[in-house]
Amino acid sequence: MMKIGALSESLEDYLEIIYQLIQETKEARIKDIADRKNVSMSSVIPALRRLSKENLVNYKTRGIVTLTSQGQNLAARLLGRHEFVKYFLMSLLDVPEEIAERDACLFEHYMSPETFRKMVMFFEFVDTCGMNIRSHFEDYIANLDKQGDGEICPAPECPFKNDSFRRRQRWGMVKTLSSLSPGESGRVARVQADTAIRQRLIDMGVLPNVVITVERMAPLGDPIEIKLRGYHLSLRKEEADAIILYPST
Amino acid sequence: MMKIGALSESLEDYLEIIYQLIQETKEARIKDIADRKNVSMSSVIPALRRLSKENLVNYKTRGIVTLTSQGQNLAARLLGRHEFVKYFLMSLLDVPEEIAERDACLFEHYMSPETFRKMVMFFEFVDTCGMNIRSHFEDYIANLDKQGDGEICPAPECPFKNDSFRRRQRWGMVKTLSSLSPGESGRVARVQADTAIRQRLIDMGVLPNVVITVERMAPLGDPIEIKLRGYHLSLRKEEADAIILYPST
DNA sequence: TAGTCTAATTAGACGCGTCTAATTTTCGAG
DNA sequence: CTCGAAAATTAGACGCGTCTAATTAGACTA
Numbered sequence: 211m212m213k214i215g216a217l218s219e220s221l222e223d224y225l226e227i228i229y230q231l232i233q234e235t236k237e238a239r240i241k242d243i244a245d246r247k248n249v250s251m252s253s254v255i256p257a258l259r260r261l262s263k264e265n266l267v268n269y270k271t272r273g274i275v276t277l278t279s280q281g282q283n284l285a286a287r288l289l290g291r292h293e294f295v296k297y298f299l300m301s302l303l304d305v306p307e308e309i310a311e312r313d314a315c316l317f318e319h320y321m322s323p324e325t326f327r328k329m330v331m332f333f334e335f336v337d338t339c340g341m342n343i344r345s346h347f348e349d350y351i352a353n354l355d356k357q358g359d360g361e362i363c364p365a366p367e368c369p370f371k372n373d374s375f376r377r378r379q380r381w382g383m384v385k386t387l388s389s390l391s392p393g394e395s396g397r398v399a400r401v402q403a404d405t406a407i408r409q410r411l412i413d414m415g416v417l418p419n420v421v422i423t424v425e426r427m428a429p430l431g432d433p434i435e436i437k438l439r440g441y442h443l444s445l446r447k448e449e450a451d452a453i454i455l456y457p458s459t
Numbered sequence: 460m461m462k463i464g465a466l467s468e469s470l471e472d473y474l475e476i477i478y479q480l481i482q483e484t485k486e487a488r489i490k491d492i493a494d495r496k497n498v499s500m501s502s503v504i505p506a507l508r509r510l511s512k513e514n515l516v517n518y519k520t521r522g523i524v525t526l527t528s529q530g531q532n533l534a535a536r537l538l539g540r541h542e543f544v545k546y547f548l549m550s551l552l553d554v555p556e557e558i559a560e561r562d563a564c565l566f567e568h569y570m571s572p573e574t575f576r577k578m579v580m581f582f583e584f585v586d587t588c589g590m591n592i593r594s595h596f597e598d599y600i601a602n603l604d605k606q607g608d609g610e611i612c613p614a615p616e617c618p619f620k621n622d623s624f625r626r627r628q629r630w631g632m633v634k635t636l637s638s639l640s641p642g643e644s645g646r647v648a649r650v651q652a653d654t655a656i657r658q659r660l661i662d663m664g665v666l667p668n669v670v671i672t673v674e675r676m677a678p679l680g681d682p683i684e685i686k687l688r689g690y691h692l693s694l695r696k697e698e699a700d701a702i703i704l705y706p707s708t
Numbered sequence: 709t710a711g712t713c714t715a716a717t718t719a720g721a722c723g724c725g726t727c728t729a730a731t732t733t734t735c736g737a738g
Numbered sequence: 739c740t741c742g743a744a745a746a747t748t749a750g751a752c753g754c755g756t757c758t759a760a761t762t763a764g765a766c767t768a
Contacts, residue, residue: 211662220755233689240716253756255717260754272716272763286690290664297668303577313574320565327658328552333667334649335599341590350584400583409576413460415539418582419546440482441535469725489746502726504747509724521733521746 212266212284214291219319222288223247224257225266228277229285238275291326292318298333301344304351355404387422387445387453388431395423396455403452411452414443421458461515461533463540468568471537472496473506474515477526478534487524540575541567547582551593553600604653636671636694636702637680644672645704652701660701663692670707 217225227246231238240258244251258275261267266281268274277285296314299305305313321329336343384399398420401408415438416422425435425442432447445453466474476495480487489507493500507518515530517523526534545563548554554562570578585592633648647669650657664687665671674684674691681696694702 218754241714249755250757251716252718252758256755282690286688287662287664290666290669290688294666294668299574299577303574303581305574305577309571309573313569313571316569317566320562320569322558322562323662324558325548325552325554325562327661328548328554330650330661330666331600331603331657332552332596335596337667338649339595339599341592341595343590343592346588346590347581347584350588351580354580400587401579408580412576412579413536413572415536417539417543417579418586419543420539439535439539441531467724490744498725499727500746501728501748505725 212264212280214284214287214323215319217264217266219316221257221261221264222319223315224254224261225277225281225285226288226292228267228275229282229289232277240275243275288318291321294330294333295321295326298329302333302336302347304348354402354408385455385457386451387424387436387455388434388447388450390424390455392424392427395421395458397421397458399454399456401452402454403449407449407452411449415439415441416453422453422455461513461529463533463536463572464568466513466515468565470506470510470513471568472564473503473510474526474530474534475537475541477516477524478531478538481526489524492524537567540570543579543582544570544575547578551582551585551596553597603651603657634704634706635700636673636685636704637683637696637699639673639704641673641676644670644707646670646707648703648705650701651703652698656698656701660698664688664690665702671702671704 214222224243224247227243228238231242231246235242240251240254244254247254258267258269261281262269265278266284268276268278292314295317296310299310299313300307385396387396390396398416398418400418401411401416403411420438423437425437427434430447431450433444434447434450435442435444437443463471473492473496476492477487480491480495484491489500489503493503496503507516507524510516510530511518514527515533517525517527541563544566545559548559548562549556634645636645639645647665647667649667650660650665652660669687672686674686676683679696680699682693683696683699684691684693685699686692
């Protein structure tokens with residue numbers, strides 16, 4: 211049984227396309243393969259030759275393109291992977307469909323079998339554990355966008371109303387970045403802010419578990435200068451307020 | 460700000476390596492870059508030229524290699540991504556370190572920013588929601604391996620002791636594959652079996668949400684022939700027992 | 709059946725990323 | 739200060755995956 215990942219990304223794509231075309235229209239014409247892969251017909255020929263050399267397709271000049279049973283088997287498994295990863299991203303991480311499609315298309319080729327299996331297990335776990343993780347996550351996302359005044363979650367229906375955050379804050383187990391003094395540092399727990407700010411922070415590298423050190427602070431805490439992974443950044447107060455840290459040495 | 464993914468995977472790797480070398484040893488020598496990327500020194504030169512053309516490194520023949528501020532910025536963000544993805548895989552999906560390292564290395568280049576942000580949010584959610592998802596997942600995994608006699612979870616400390624599965628089974632909402640008759644079909648909910656069997660089934664394409672139809676069954680249900688994604692497979696009873704389905708039309 | 713259109717193929721090119729085998733430069737030890 | 743080793747570079751090659759332009763085969767039409 212041919213291993214997933216033994217072929218190049220491109221060849222795996224060809225194989226999947228051929229499989230789909232055969233299922234849909236009973237035959238795989240060079241032109242249709244080219245169209246679906248957004249490639250010129252002349253690019254398809256060498257790909258078919260390479261696949262043929264690997265015993266995955268039957269192809270002879272001017273002949274009908276079919277899959278060998280090995281090829282069918284590999285293509286079916288690749289498609290299964292693809293669909294699962296897409297579904298995982300959409301249903302668990304709440305990624306929009308087109309993006310999930312694009313990412314699944316890439317992950318499918320590169321993910322190790324071990325990670326894939328763990329993903330499957332996690333998915334199954336979430337599906338059956340009865341903890342309603344999906345809907346809680348959705349609530350969590352919805353509430354992130356609402357505001358950033360320091361409350362984790364102001365919505366009365368939010369499952370985190372009485373969560374452990376505020377208790378932990380009271381005990382000094384978490385702080386916001388803006389409450390640190392110059393020289394102090396902490397490890398990022400999460401960012402509590404609306405989409406725009408969160409996006410900006412994530413893009414700048416403010417990710418969970420990253421250590422942040424406060425360097426300098428303007429009088430009213432705006433702007434605040436920090437060091438992160440050996441790199442200096444300047445944040446506005448609004449952003450610093452959104453960053454929730456575990457204190458660290 | 461240079462976008463992640465605008466460069467080839469290879470160039471992004473070079474950039475990260477240069478960044479790390481400069482942090483570690485104050486300078487990035489061609490030889491060290493080559494060694495760390497497992498590539499010959501002569502391969503490094505054209506890479507440096509390409510990076511230089513993109514204004515990410517300063518490089519002139521026989522000169523010192525440094526990063527431009529753009530290059531530093533991109534490298535730092537790439538490394539942040541890398542570390543986060545690795546940590547996500549390890550701590551959430553329970554992927555072993557070396558594999559997480561390898562996969563993170565690939566994902567970091569290909570994942571869309573949207574999916575990445577959702578991953579960050581999910582991670583933060585799991586970290587703060589107080590539901591102890593990580594340890595429950597670990598228990599779940601540990602119990603999968605124990606046996607496959609139809610009980611979801613025999614361990615007294617298992618959080619699924621009173622889960623909804625058996626209730627659902629009693630109501631006919633879930634079935635094992637082996638309880639289906641020829642012609643009937645179902646949608647996979649999960650695989651309840653030890654590592655070896657689970658691995659085999661996943662590799663054959665038995666993934667969550669895939670529709671399986673029973674084609675034929677030998678007298679004692681061993682082997683059992685199924686159709687899956689238009690493809691035929693033969694399973695042993697042991698395997699069929701492990702597959703838990705939602706009934707489907 | 710000849711003509712024409714389309715699909716398939718070939719020829720030849722290019723860029724990326726790698727290699728090996730030379731060659732040149734640099735640098736430190738004696 | 740010179741020499742030799744190590745580092746850096748060049749030259750030239752290769753495979754993949756793509757392209758355009760030209761050609762050939764096939765199939766339908768009039």
